Amino acid sequence: MKKALAFLAIVLLIASFAAAQNWFKGSLDQAVAKAKSENKRVLLDFFSGG
Numbered sequence: 001m002k003k004a005l006a007f008l009a010i011v012l013l014i015a016s017f018a019a020a021q022n023w024f025k026g027s028l029d030q031a032v033a034k035a036k037s038e039n040k041r042v043l044l045d046f047f048s049g050g
Helices: 002-019 028-037
Strands: none
């Protein structure tokens, strides 16, 4: 029972991080410019369901 609860807690924790993503919608040049101004990296998603 403890293992099941621990597994559920880990799954919920990972799901909360995934839901916190703010996907940028725009051109690659706009994404690179925004990332550069915020000193961040750009993640390209080549497989998307929507």
